[in-house]
Amino acid sequence: MLNRVIETILEHRSIRRYEDRQLSDQQIRIIIQAAQAASTSSNIQAYSIIGVKDHTRKKKLAELAGNQPYVEKNGHLLIFCADLYRHQQIGKQKAIDISTSLESTEKFMVALIDASIAAQNAAIAAESMGLGICYIGGLRNQLKEVTEILQTPDYVIPLFGMTLGYPLHQSSQKPRLPIEHIYHEEVYQLDQKIFQEKMQEYDQIIQDYYRKRTNGKRMDTWTAQIANMLAHPKRLFMNEFVRKLGFNRK
Amino acid sequence: MLNRVIETILEHRSIRRYEDRQLSDQQIRIIIQAAQAASTSSNIQAYSIIGVKDHTRKKKLAELAGNQPYVEKNGHLLIFCADLYRHQQIGKQKAIDISTSLESTEKFMVALIDASIAAQNAAIAAESMGLGICYIGGLRNQLKEVTEILQTPDYVIPLFGMTLGYPLHQSSQKPRLPIEHIYHEEVYQLDQKIFQEKMQEYDQIIQDYYRKRTNGKRMDTWTAQIANMLAHPKRLFMNEFVRKLGFNRK
Structure with a gap:
């Protein structure tokens, strides 16, 4: 195929x-x-x-x-x-x-x-x-x-x-989220236990990825990266900026 | 290629x-x-x-x-x-x-x-x-x-x-805008004369497209379609709706 x-x-x-x-x-x-x-x-x-x-x-x-x-x-x-x-x-x-x-x-x-x-x-x-x-x-x-x-x-x-x-x-290629985490069948999967398992699974995958690439020097998890990235908001001018250009006003 | x-x-x-x-x-x-x-x-x-x-x-x-x-x-x-x-x-x-x-x-x-x-x-x-x-x-x-x-x-x-x-x-396949209209070299093309020519060119292309497909029954232009479509705003709940979901607030 x-x-x-x-x-x-x-x-x-x-x-x-x-x-x-x-x-x-x-x-x-x-x-x-x-x-x-x-x-x-x-x-x-x-x-x-x-x-x-x-x-x-x-x-x-x-x-x-x-x-x-x-x-x-x-x-x-x-x-x-x-x-x-x-x-x-x-x-x-x-x-x-x-x-x-x-x-x-x-x-x-x-x-x-x-x-x-x-x-x-x-x-x-x-x-x-x-x-x-x-x-x-x-x-x-x-x-x-x-x-x-x-x-x-x-x-x-x-x-x-x-x-x-x-x-x-x-x-x-950085490994992506497990497919079952991106792809939901019929309805959005909200089960908290499954969510936790998937997050742990992906954290492990990402840790292994960095460990191999850096000889063990780097061992970030995805959830830590995401939390850290989003704790520092970026481009907060965007809301006003796109409205000034005529978009997203109403 | x-x-x-x-x-x-x-x-x-x-x-x-x-x-x-x-x-x-x-x-x-x-x-x-x-x-x-x-x-x-x-x-x-x-x-x-x-x-x-x-x-x-x-x-x-x-x-x-x-x-x-x-x-x-x-x-x-x-x-x-x-x-x-x-x-x-x-x-x-x-x-x-x-x-x-x-x-x-x-x-x-x-x-x-x-x-x-x-x-x-x-x-x-x-x-x-x-x-x-x-x-x-x-x-x-x-x-x-x-x-x-x-x-x-x-x-x-x-x-x-x-x-x-x-x-x-x-x-x-409906013909798209002439490539020169979508693609700008170095900076955005703002020349009004060129803009008018391109619009007329594309209106003609779209008219011909409909004429051939409908044996002359339909002869819309793109600019007329766009004006008509945008004169009737759609989905005006979207601004409030996405904000309610947590997006696009600031």
């Missing part, structure tokens, strides 16, 4: 070091076409993709994204944006009031979902060509500055970046 | 009529594994997938999703959920206050992005097996009732469904 497509999907790992070799325009075009082939809610197509080649611009974005060198050094950099700008312009030109839709949390969600499933198509297409990719959530660290560099208008939110390129390394 | 993976992606079309033939457990397992192989923000894994086989439950969900018969009649039904419930439970058990993170718009976005890119992996994996799929945004029509049927707790939002199955038809 496994085939070349599923193998490509299961082989995914984030790649953070790339050859100094740019993607061709033809490669980029196919990757964008793949993104556009994804489903979109009622054909709303509420996203845009910005491709950055310019080295100075990449460098600035890398700094804003937390100084990750691979945001600067890669074969290409894509920025996926939630985008209701086109729609807002259409409403204006036809003099039809669509502001309630544009400002609704529902359409904010639609734009995020549209952009994300398009992005994953791009990722799989790129990986099938032998390229590596890495999602760059750090792009949201200083989002106002990012919108200035990319000159995005209101009704457009740069959501995340994606670096692409020819891999210089083969990274390992 | 085209390969089997990219062909699968480019061949996508929503399938809305399926053979009366259920997916095997092995097929479902591979599809969920494919979903799990997608990137996830800092390994947060902020999503869950509920698989529904029970016919009565499918029927109820189909009614809630706007009486789409294919939500009831398919080879399998998956519901993709934004999920911070595990994380909330971890915080509680470790007695660490993570409420600000959980309630942040940032983590609401992370959960939506995580769930969506996982979903698209599932879609591509299924299509590579010769199955058809359809995203079901209509699942959000009456979301409170959906959470009751699926017994999802706070910190879990059912985002959309995905029907899967053996296709009974080959639907056509």
